[in-house]
Amino acid sequence: MKNPLRDLFRLFFPPTCAVCGRVLPEEGELLCTTCRWEMPLTGFARQADNPVARKFYGHLPLDAASSYYYFVHGSGFRDLIHRFKYQGGWAIAQKLGAWYGAELKESGLYGGIDLVVPIPLHWLRRLQRGYNQSEYLARGIASALGVPVESHSVVRRVYNVSQTHRTKDERWENVHGIFAVRHPERLVGRRLLLVDDVLTTGATLISCGETILRAVPDCRLSIATLAVARGELRSGMEY
């Protein structure tokens, strides 16, 4: 059906690729075919033993762990994550989550997941940003897996400043005890998929996972992060 108003809008504001900025032929697409093809995927979702899973060995008992793509400095795919954090790009987060979720579903390693749990923001941070980007990632993943999102059971009690300029030691110190479980009864006996946007040291995910296992010892955990910094996979976990 023709919609002259929409055609006119498209003429002035055509949909563009979120990575390279080229005009897209179709409405509702996120990336052009070239960028989709060039996405630096890890393929870890299909491997039980992979560098992301190994990063958590000895620190947090997990059924499975993976990241969807490599966080490459200076690439458009790095900017993509900045966009959904700081420019209201929750729709991008949800779309990427759905792509990742399709891969997780296909792998078979994540088939038993009951609930998808986004790493929570402090309520004040959430208020400032307007939303939690990991929650939209979690929604995309959960829809692909056909399971619900649980975003009210785990909370971040402490408002901490950015981790970016901290040393490794300070980062570990900084996340210790910052999470709390408000509704353990909702998690009892469940297999949870913890979702975060970028995996760097893993300190935040470990802190959150430890808190959950202490409150609900009989639940099981897996981890999925959208991106992983390649440099963080070389040396394993360091205290």
Ligand SMILES: [Zn+2]
């Ligand atoms: Zn593109």
